[in-house]
Amino acid sequence: MQGPDTRRRLLWIAHYLAVGAYVVVALFPLFWLLKVSVTPNSLLYSEGVRLWPSTMTFAHYVSVIRHTDFPLFFVNSTIVSATTAVLTTLIAAGAGYAFSRFTFRGKFWLVGLMLVTQMFPLVMVIAPIFRLFAPLGLTNSLTGLIVIYTAYNIPFAAFLMQSFFDGIPRELEEAAMIDGATRFGAVRQIVLPLTLPGIAATLGFTFTAAWSELLFALMLNSRQEATTFPVGLLTFVSKFSVDFGEMMAAGVLALIPVCVFFLLIQRHLVTGLTAGAVKG
Amino acid sequence: MKAITIEGATKNFGPVQVLKGIDLAIEPGEFVVLIGPSGCGKSTLLRMIAGLDDLTSGSISIDGRRVNDLAPKDRDIAMVFQSYALYPHMTVRGNMSFSLKLKRTASQAIGRAVANAANLLGIETLIDRKPRELSGGQRQRVAMGRAIVRKPKAFLFDEPLSNLDARLREQMRFEIRKLHRDLGATSVYVTHDQIEAMTMADRIVAMNGGIIQQVGSPLELYDEPANLFVAGFIGSPAMNVLSASCIRTGAGTELRLGASTLAMVERGLDGVSVTLGIRPERVRLATADSGIAAELVLVEPTGLGTVAHLNLGGQLLKLFTTERPRISAGETIYIRVEPDDIRLFDPETGVRI
Numbered sequence: 001m002q003g004p005d006t007r008r009r010l011l012w013i014a015h016y017l018a019v020g021a022y023v024v025v026a027l028f029p030l031f032w033l034l035k036v037s038v039t040p041n042s043l044l045y046s047e048g049v050r051l052w053p054s055t056m057t058f059a060h061y062v063s064v065i066r067h068t069d070f071p072l073f074f075v076n077s078t079i080v081s082a083t084t085a086v087l088t089t090l091i092a093a094g095a096g097y098a099f100s101r102f103t104f105r106g107k108f109w110l111v112g113l114m115l116v117t118q119m120f121p122l123v124m125v126i127a128p129i130f131r132l133f134a135p136l137g138l139t140n141s142l143t144g145l146i147v148i149y150t151a152y153n154i155p156f157a158a159f160l161m162q163s164f165f166d167g168i169p170r171e172l173e174e175a176a177m178i179d180g181a182t183r184f185g186a187v188r189q190i191v192l193p194l195t196l197p198g199i200a201a202t203l204g205f206t207f208t209a210a211w212s213e214l215l216f217a218l219m220l221n222s223r224q225e226a227t228t229f230p231v232g233l234l235t236f237v238s239k240f241s242v243d244f245g246e247m248m249a250a251g252v253l254a255l256i257p258v259c260v261f262f263l264l265i266q267r268h269l270v271t272g273l274t275a276g277a278v279k280g
Numbered sequence: 281m282k283a284i285t286i287e288g289a290t291k292n293f294g295p296v297q298v299l300k301g302i303d304l305a306i307e308p309g310e311f312v313v314l315i316g317p318s319g320c321g322k323s324t325l326l327r328m329i330a331g332l333d334d335l336t337s338g339s340i341s342i343d344g345r346r347v348n349d350l351a352p353k354d355r356d357i358a359m360v361f362q363s364y365a366l367y368p369h370m371t372v373r374g375n376m377s378f379s380l381k382l383k384r385t386a387s388q389a390i391g392r393a394v395a396n397a398a399n400l401l402g403i404e405t406l407i408d409r410k411p412r413e414l415s416g417g418q419r420q421r422v423a424m425g426r427a428i429v430r431k432p433k434a435f436l437f438d439e440p441l442s443n444l445d446a447r448l449r450e451q452m453r454f455e456i457r458k459l460h461r462d463l464g465a466t467s468v469y470v471t472h473d474q475i476e477a478m479t480m481a482d483r484i485v486a487m488n489g490g491i492i493q494q495v496g497s498p499l500e501l502y503d504e505p506a507n508l509f510v511a512g513f514i515g516s517p518a519m520n521v522l523s524a525s526c527i528r529t530g531a532g533t534e535l536r537l538g539a540s541t542l543a544m545v546e547r548g549l550d551g552v553s554v555t556l557g558i559r560p561e562r563v564r565l566a567t568a569d570s571g572i573a574a575e576l577v578l579v580e581p582t583g584l585g586t587v588a589h590l591n592l593g594g595q596l597l598k599l600f601t602t603e604r605p606r607i608s609a610g611e612t613i614y615i616r617v618e619p620d621d622i623r624l625f626d627p628e629t630g631v632r633i
């Protein structure tokens with residue numbers, strides 16, 4: 001029959017057009033970033049709007065790496081983001097597991113409180129945080145950033161982890177405990193391997209969140225040694241001009257660690273690990 | 281010494297009491313089947329024996345040792361879950377050797393135990409597959425295999441066959457019994473399928489509403505049900521339940537169903553209304569002069585025999601016969617029952633009189 005077949009093909013085309021449009025819209029800024037970063041300064045305003053400059057240059061990259069503090073900012077950002085990701089995921093995994101498996105007094109209020117902390121705009125808490133951190137020596141330090149990022153990301157990460165634990169049948173742990181494992185042993189040998197996608201997703205989410213955070217990094221740290229990359233980007237904006245070429249080159253460089261990080265964890269970002277555990 | 285003793289066990293989930301005082305002693309090597317309708321607390325009782333749920337009150341002992349506060353891992357029991365609960369990231373071999381590895385058994389011994397169990401269950405060829413590559417029946421066998429490699433003090437089964445088709449279920453029923461005969465381990469088997477209970481059990485424990493209704497051999501429960509619940513739950517087609525009355529006459533006290541006298545009963549029942557139970561296969565066809573007239577509502581051939589649904593003075597009655605009478609709906613037929621086949625129950629409490 002002609003009718004349904006054509007209809008299905010049209011739907012299929014519409015589907016891919018929609019996906020394609022989304023991809024273009026989402027990736028176009030990234031493309032522009034790359035384009036500007038390789039455009040010589042002389043051509044930036046003289047060529048009009050073009051998809052690709054007539055001559056390419058890596059001069060911006062060289063100058064960012066050689067003549068600015070960006071390598072330092074990178075190291076700082078990497079330290080802060082990686083530590084935050086690991087710490088947050090560890091704590092969130094523990095909390096998420098408890099939320100998923102145990103009923104305990106005050107659970108309702110604890111969950112509620114964690115949600116409430118997510119409701120306030122960051123700007124509101126910056127001043128109090130600064131007042132708290134300054135006497136503790138946590139301003140102008142990477143440790144301070146790690147502490148605040150970890151604290152701020154834990155609620156969402158914990159709920160994320162909880163949903164992954166919820167997806168693992170409780171009976172698997174029970175079977176392991178009957179087989180002779182302690183609860184901790186059951187979690188380590190049975191639950192953990194099955195939660196790897198969840199752990200990878202949480203790591204990835206926290207890493208990116210910390211990597212691109214600007215507000216706290218800007219307000220808490222003013223010394224160069226403790227500056228992270230997003231704050232560093234702002235240094236290209238001077239009172240009189242914006243050095244777009246170098247800024248974009250730094251931006252492209254900043255994407256690299258995130259890409260590497262996601263390449264490392266993407267193997268685990270697949271679902272379906274629990275297939276076959278229970279009937280079906 | 282009893283293998284498992286349960287004394288006064290109760291369990292509350294919040295305000296709801298789901299087990300209301302369970303007392304049960306299980307002999308070593310016995311195959312006990314827990315049966316009851318959905319939600320009556322069978323799984324909860326099994327999980328308490330396993331140590332997965334705490335008792336609210338009462339105690340449980342295994343091999344004479346009180347285990348209330350013992351972690352599941354220290355109770356030395358194996359459990360087969362309804363959902364199988366296979367470890368999805370391990371192969372069949374990994375699943376089966378998991379418990380032995382935890383006990384730090386030597387690897388040759390593990391290899392031998394796994395091979396033996398796989399052989400017994402006919403899953404040697406599946407040994408290197410992951411659970412997701414197995415069919416339902418094969419997963420069920422692996423779950424069994426995981427239990428038997430351990431040689432535990434007791435096996436607990438929670439409706440292990442309920443996800444299988446009828447054919448496979450029949451076969452596994454037989455195999456589990458055979459395994460039990462070969463291994464001789466104490467087993468507690470939960471089901472809500474009365475055929476499984478009848479065919480597999482040494483002893484059946486019938487439960488309803490968190491209370492044990494009757495404990496006994498399959499035939500005891502079938503022939504002498506302690507109350508209407510057991511009478512109705514065990515046996516298919518189910519026992520007929522009719523209201524009748526006991527009337528004093530010159531000859532003694534007669535049990536009357538409508539206008540027909542079925543039997544003589546003891547004096548004490550004068551004037552009492554009773555509930556009468558009789559198995560469908562004990563209702564027999566009779567001739568017009570010696571039988572009670574009943575209207576035939578529906579005839580169901582089952583292959584093995586025939587179930588006839590009758591209307592007897594406004595009450596429904598089933599008759600089962602393995603003969604193949606030439607009868608059809610709408611006819612009037614005649615039936616008789618032997619006084620010995622009649623069971624009487626108190627209509628209010630449902631308890632056997």
Ligand SMILES: Nc1ncnc2c1ncn2[C@@H]1O[C@H](COP(=O)(O)OP(=O)(O)OP(=O)(O)O)[C@@H](O)[C@H]1O
Nearest residue numbers: 293294298316317318319320321322323324325472
């Ligand atoms: N964790 C729990 N929290 C609250 N109520 C529960 C919990 N587990 C079981 N129940 C309740 O306890 C009762 C008994 O449950 P149980 O699982 O023992 O039933 P069952 O006899 O095994 O039924 P089925 O044949 O459906 O498996 C049910 O009414 C159930 O709702």
Ligand SMILES: [Mg+2]
Nearest residue numbers: 322323324438
């Ligand atoms: Mg159950």
